Amino acid sequence: MSKTVIKVETISKEYRLGEVGSGTLSRDINAWWAKVRGYENPNLRISDLASTTDSSSVHHALKNVSFTVNEGDVLGIIGKNGAGKSTLLKILSRVTTPTSGQFKVRGRIASLLEVGTGFHPDLTGRENIYLNGAILGMRKSEIASKFDEIVSFSGVEKFIDTPVKRYSSGMYVRLAFAVAAHLEPEILIVDEVLAVGDMEFQKKCLGKMKDVSEQGRTVLFVSHNMNAMQQLCTKGILIDKGQLVMEDNIDQVVNQYIGISKVDTLSAEGFARRGNKSVLFKSFYLSDSKGNKIESVIMGDDLYINVVIEKMTEIKGLDVSFTLRNSMGEAISHIQNMDNDFIIPSDDQLIALRIKVDSVLFVPNSYFISVWAGSNSEAYDCIDNCMSFDILNNPVFNRMVYPHNIKVFLRSQWSRI
DSSP, rough: OEEEEEEEEEEEEEETTTTOOSHHHHHHHHHHHHHTTOOOTTOOHHHTTTTTGGGEEEEEEEEEEEEEETTTEEEEEEETSSSHHHHHHHHHHTTTSSEEEEEEEOOOOOEETTTTTTTTTSSSSHHHHHHHHTTTTTOHHHHHHHHHHHHHHTTOGGGSHHHSSSOOOOHHHHHHHHHHSOOSSSSEOOOOOGSSHHHHHHHHHHHHHHHHTTTOOOOEEOSSOOHHHHHOOEEEEEEETTTTEEEEEEHHHHHHHHSSSSSSSSSSSTTOBBSOSSSEEEEEEEEOTTTOOSSSSHHHHHEEEEEEEEESSOOSSSSEEEEEETOOOEEEEEEEGGGGGOOOOOOSSSEEEEEEEEEBBOOOEEEEEEEEEETTTEEEEEEEEEEEEEEEGGGGGSSSSOOOOOOBBOOOOOOOO
């Protein structure tokens, strides 16, 4: 029977929005002492006192999360941006403390949470390797025995005696991962930072994490690449809005994530809007060719956008467009009716449209669609990020990871000449 190496019991983490230090240690101590005794913060102005008890100023990053991880597990932590994944990893790595609840960790942890974590910018790559090993409690001789392997894996041999503040983000993360993976921690925690590396290095990292798990060590992995999750992880947990939704084998968790990660796209009610309301979007959803509502698309398949628009006043020359963005908010593509000289009908009060997007070749990720209706650059109705969908990996392309800076994947045919 595998022994438990991580046990998390009803962990919660709260942040008070806008609350920062007062600027001096003495004032911070006075504020803390007043809080302990149940008194008001003596540093607040009178006009601020009314807002200090406003519950809306508290953000619940995690709410009563409990789970266990056994030795040798490769646990995928899945959830949308802002779900609480990184907060959980920071708590387990002891970067921050939980507001309530407790956790127990058995074994040495190496964490790669974000580019530069654990590195001193003024020290060289060589010095940072020894510094990180010392933080993990290793002897100098132990670190030295792994030194050549770390440097070779990272590919920064030429710059190992250069201060890391002069490294590119790719070099930084390559060395940081090499250190974390090779200094033999019992538990390896890896956040989304692998997206910084190029495709070849991502494959090396995934292979190394698989090697680590096969040696009986434990890996906690966060990524938005569901295909990489399924390739690497044995089990998963799904976090949504700070709460643990599911703990199961990785395939079940991925399927559940795809199911809950989309907003209700059938009705336009309740969305924030911009425009003069000459027309209004009444509903919108994504579908397959048969009109069935979908929430994910296999890379290379067609996507259909369905919208219903209601004219509130008599207008002519209506234009409709859609902006597609990735999970980082970057605009990837733009579609409008004038692309193929389609004239929006103006006879009826309700206008139903279906737009076919041929062969969507975005790389696997989560994507969002904003809608716009107007005329001559005047906005009648505009709703941001009102539809969302996942692009799933297509095995035809035989890829598990993609370079972090690649947004669109082009089809190609290869031949000898």
